[in-house]
Amino acid sequence: MSGSRANVAGMSLGDLTVSAVESAISEFDRIGRDAFLAKYGFGPAQDFFIVQDGKSYDSKAIAGAAHGYLPGAEPLRADEFSGGEATVVRRLRLLGFRVPPKRSPPWVRDEVILACDLVAKNDWHYLTSEDPSVIELSGLLQQLPIHPPEVRSDTFRNPNGVARKTVDIATHHPDYPGLPTNGGAVDREVLEDFLRDPERMHAVAAEIRRLARDDQLSREVAIPVDEEDDGVREGRLLQRRHFVRERDRKLRQKKIADFLKTHPRVFCEICEFDFEETYGDRGKDFIEVHHKLPLHASGETKTRPKDLILVCSNCHRMIHRSVPWLQPEELAAALKSK
Numbered sequence: 001m002s003g004s005r006a007n008v009a010g011m012s013l014g015d016l017t018v019s020a021v022e023s024a025i026s027e028f029d030r031i032g033r034d035a036f037l038a039k040y041g042f043g044p045a046q047d048f049f050i051v052q053d054g055k056s057y058d059s060k061a062i063a064g065a066a067h068g069y070l071p072g073a074e075p076l077r078a079d080e081f082s083g084g085e086a087t088v089v090r091r092l093r094l095l096g097f098r099v100p101p102k103r104s105p106p107w108v109r110d111e112v113i114l115a116c117d118l119v120a121k122n123d124w125h126y127l128t129s130e131d132p133s134v135i136e137l138s139g140l141l142q143q144l145p146i147h148p149p150e151v152r153s154d155t156f157r158n159p160n161g162v163a164r165k166t167v168d169i170a171t172h173h174p175d176y177p178g179l180p181t182n183g184g185a186v187d188r189e190v191l192e193d194f195l196r197d198p199e200r201m202h203a204v205a206a207e208i209r210r211l212a213r214d215d216q217l218s219r220e221v222a223i224p225v226d227e228e229d230d231g232v233r234e235g236r237l238l239q240r241r242h243f244v245r246e247r248d249r250k251l252r253q254k255k256i257a258d259f260l261k262t263h264p265r266v267f268c269e270i271c272e273f274d275f276e277e278t279y280g281d282r283g284k285d286f287i288e289v290h291h292k293l294p295l296h297a298s299g300e301t302k303t304r305p306k307d308l309i310l311v312c313s314n315c316h317r318m319i320h321r322s323v324p325w326l327q328p329e330e331l332a333a334a335l336k337s338k
Contacts, residue, residue: 013063013081013091020069021095024062025052033058040065042078047102048089051154059099063088093150104153107165110208110235111141111157112190115165117205119173120194126170129159138162144212146236204234211237245291251303252289258305268312270332275312288316292328 028036037044042061049056060083068075081087089099107115118133119126127134141157155161168183170176172191194201245251256266266287267274275283289308309328311319319326326334 013067013076013087015070015073016063016066016091016095017070018095020066021050021062021092021097023069024066025050025057027065028057028062029055036065037061040075040078045083048083048085048099050092051098051100059083059092060088063092098149100153101151102153104156104161105147105151106184107186108146108236109186109190110144110146110237112165112169112186113201113205113235114141114208115162116169116187116190116194117202119166119169120198120202122166124170124173124175126166127163129163131163134162134166135159140209140212144237204238208235208237211241242291245303246289251308252287255289255305255308255310256285256287259310266310268315269310270315270328271312271335273312273314287311288313290316290319290328 031039037058040061042058042064045058045060048059050059050062051057060078060081063083064076064078064081067073083089085101092099114137118137122133129135138157138159138161141162147156165187168181168187169191171178171180172183172188174195190201259266265274265276266285267277268287275286277283279286287310290311291303291307292309293303293307311328315328315331318331319328
């Protein structure tokens with residue numbers, strides 16, 4: 001190996017810098033794609049591109065050329081490194097460059113609920129990508145704070161994709177005369193929920209829409225949730241809003257103050273566990289609150305103390321452990337039956 005290639009061997013993709021990548025992009029713009037790829041010996045990218053200022057750049061070729069802009073280094077040849085998601089793409093993303101994935105993430109329940117709501121309102125017929133309601137839903141889905149930008153492809157929830165989802169839903173309706181498309185398990189589950197309880201599901205869809213259009217609420221619900229809690233019938237957004245409200249300190253204090261009007265101190269209203277009795281002063285007034293209202297019904301209504309119940313950490317966890325969530329009285333009955 002020559003001395004110049006030894007220099008290259010001593011460096012790696014991990015040495016790439018923002019400045020080096022930007023220099024390679026500038027050269028790409030200056031001489032054009034064909035000349036750039038020919039100069040550095042790369043073929044056209046098939047899957048991954050840097051997207052910047054409305055332009056696309058072959059990610060592996062940019063990375064190889066960028067290496068040559070590092071001090072004391074030369075460009076990397078195509079056969080000297082892998083250009084996949086775990087190597088070049090990962091490094092470019094860590095540097096802050098946008099490299100969309102090949103495919104967008106699968107549809108989650110919230111999104112399918114909105115699409116199914118659209119199909120139901122269209123008498124269970126699918127819609128085309130030119131339909132104004134499909135275009136409107138496409139824009140709404142792109143606003144939902146569910147999928148972070150780095151996992152969205154360039155076609156993320158575009159009208160074509162939304163229209164395709166309405167086909168998947170409509171062709172699985174019991175009255176559809178032809179063969180169903182493949183679709184997915186979530187599509188069929190949501191469809192069954194709409195057929196079983198249309199009033200509830202339309203209300204859920206309306207509340208998801210309201211939440212998506214409220215920038216403040218969207219920011220509030222952009223919090224992680226436990227995997228075992230995911231999958232609730234109303235979807236992730238309403239579930240997250242539910243947890244945000246239960247963690248509202250002012251709401252908790254208001255409920256405790258109301259409870260103390262008729263009780264000497266706080267305790268779990270399900271199992272009657274008393275933190276103060278067990279832990280002394282350290283446990284005084286320590287308790288959690290659980291919102292009893294259905295998720296889709298607790299939107300614009302003002303939460304009142306009677307909508308909440310005081311629960312210990314264990315009972316609260318048991319309520320939320322699986323879906324559908326238990327009603328407080330169901331958990332209390334399960335304790336009494338032991």
